[in-house]
Every structure is written in structure tokens, then in C-alpha cells.
Amino acid sequence: MEETLGFWAFSHTIVIPRLMEGIWITLKLAILSGVIGFILGMIIALMRLSRFKMMNWLALGYVTLFRGTPLLLQILFIYFALPTLINVNLDSFPAGILALSLNCAAYLAEIFRAGILSIPKGQTEAAKALGLSHNQTMFKIIIPQTYRRIIPPVVNEFSALTKETSLVSVISLGELLYVTQRIGAKYLRPWEVYFWSGLGYLMIVLLLSYVASRLERNLLLKGGV
Numbered sequence: 001m002e003e004t005l006g007f008w009a010f011s012h013t014i015v016i017p018r019l020m021e022g023i024w025i026t027l028k029l030a031i032l033s034g035v036i037g038f039i040l041g042m043i044i045a046l047m048r049l050s051r052f053k054m055m056n057w058l059a060l061g062y063v064t065l066f067r068g069t070p071l072l073l074q075i076l077f078i079y080f081a082l083p084t085l086i087n088v089n090l091d092s093f094p095a096g097i098l099a100l101s102l103n104c105a106a107y108l109a110e111i112f113r114a115g116i117l118s119i120p121k122g123q124t125e126a127a128k129a130l131g132l133s134h135n136q137t138m139f140k141i142i143i144p145q146t147y148r149r150i151i152p153p154v155v156n157e158f159s160a161l162t163k164e165t166s167l168v169s170v171i172s173l174g175e176l177l178y179v180t181q182r183i184g185a186k187y188l189r190p191w192e193v194y195f196w197s198g199l200g201y202l203m204i205v206l207l208l209s210y211v212a213s214r215l216e217r218n219l220l221l222k223g224g225v
Contacts, residue, residue: 007192010187010189010192011192011196014183014187015183015192015193015196016196018179018183019176019179019180019183019193019196019197019200021174021179022174022175022176022177022178022179022180022197022200023176023200023204025093025173025174025175025176026162026165026166026175026176026200026201026204027204029093029096029097029100029165029168029173029175030158030161030162030165030204032097032101033096033097033100033101033104033161033165034104034158034161036097036101036104036105037100037101037102037103037104037105037108037161038104038105038108038154040101040102040105040108040109041104041105041106041107041108041109041111041112042108042109042112044059044062044063044105044106044109045059045108045109045110045111045112045113045116046138047059048060048063048109048113049113049116049117051134059109062106062109063106063109063110065106066102066103066105066106067106067107067110071099071100071103071164071167072167072170074099074102074103075095075096075099075100075167075168075170075171076170076171078090078095078098078099079092079095079096079099079171082095092168092171092172092173093173095168095171096165096168096171096173096175099168100161100164100165100168103164104157104161107157108154108157111150111153111154111157112146112150114150115146115149115150116138116142116143116146118146118149119142119145119146123137123141123142123145124137124141124142127140127141148216151212151215151216152212152216154212155208155209155212158208159205159208159209162201162204162205162208163201163205165177166201169181176197176200176201177197180193180194180197
């Protein structure tokens with residue numbers, strides 16, 4: 001019966017309601033992974049800039065590992081191999097969150113590090129002259145000035161992360177692409193299904209870009225650097 005439905009009827013009754021479930025899971029994956037990756041990325045960036053060589057080497061090794069290997073391989077390793085190594089079984093959702101967060105953090109760490117290094121050294125020297133410690137200088141002077149500078153690359157990374165959530169379909173997590181593939185295979189009407197799926201990803205990325213532009217505008221109005 002579904003094969004006889006027109007484009008709009010098929011889309012409205014079957015495709016869009018089911019894709020909305022996948023979009024919701026995709027949003028949860030992107031938001032949770034983005035928040036965790038943001039926090040972890042800042043920590044790794046500070047480790048990369050640390051005066052302690054051991055912390056610097058650990059952070060460099062982390063960034064090299066996760067930027068130098070495919071995300072798909074990382075997802076498969078965490079889902080299939082990691083439970084064997086640590087004797088803990090991970091469901092597809094936490095495994096996907098873990099893989100996406102770790103990968104995102106490696107890229108965000110380099111963005112944060114570049115943003116921090118872009119602040120003129122005179123700022124640090126002036127803070128030292130005022131008697132501020134290294135940590136006080138970093139958290140009260142340097143990092144607050146990097147916010148507006150890193151917004152565009154951070155938004156680009158979050159947009160890429162949203163699209164990369166499609167890779168977790170290989171571990172049978174019901175995000176947008178996984179649901180798309182199942183609907184397309186079941187009803188043999190792939191073009192309608194993939195059309196709405198592509199539109200769903202586009203709307204998520206546009207929403208992120210809009211939020212970022214408003215955030216950047218607010219920082220400018222408040223006198224951000």
C-alpha cells in the first residue's frame with residue numbers, strides 16, 4: 001500500500017515521523033559529545049601548553065592518536081574491542097558518545113591551543129608584572145580573550161561532529177542515517193527518504209550556525225575581544 005502513496009503522503013505518514021526519532025538521537029549524540037569534547041579539549045589544550053613535559057607529551061600523544069586514525073575505526077574499537085580489554089560491555093549509545101567525544105576533543109584541543117597562543121605575549125608579561133600567578137593569568141586574562149576568536153572554528157567542528165554522528169550507524173545505533181537506511185531498504189523508495197534525511201542534517205547544521213552567530217554578536221555587543 002505504501003508503494004502507491006504519493007511523495008507528500010508517503011513523506012508525511014511514514015518517512016518524517018520515523019526520521020524525527022533518528023534526528024532526536026542525532027541531536028543527543030551531537031550535544032552530549034560536543035559538551036564533553038569541549039571540556040576535555042580545553043583540558044588537553046592546557047596540558048599541551050603546560051610547562052611540565054610529561055603532561056605536554058601525554059596531550060600530544062592523545063591528539064596525534066585521535067587525529068591520526070579514522071573515527072570509524074575508533075568507534076568500532078571502542079564498541080567491539082574495548083569491552084574485551086576492560087571487561088565492561090558498552091551499549092551502542094554510550095560507545096558512540098565516548099568515541100565521538102574523544103575524537104572531537106582532539107580537534108578542539110588544537111583549536112583552543114591556537115586561540116590561546118594568538119593572544120599577544122604582552123598580556124602575559126603585564127599579568128606577571130601585576131603579580132598574577134600562571135593559573136590566574138590563564139583563566140582570568142588569556143582564556144576569556146580567546147572566546148570570540150575560536151567561535152568560527154569551534155562551530156565548524158561541531159557541524160562536522162553532527163555529520164560524523166552518522167558513522168555510529170555501523171554499531172546499530174538508531175540515529176538519523178541508521179533509520180534512513182532501514183526505511184529506504186524496507187519500502188524501496190530511497191530518494192524520498194534520503195532527501196528528508198539530508199534536509200534533517202542541513203537543518204541541524206544551520207541551527208548550530210545561527211546559535212553561533214548570535215553568540216558571537218552578543219560577545220561583540222558586550223565588548224568582547
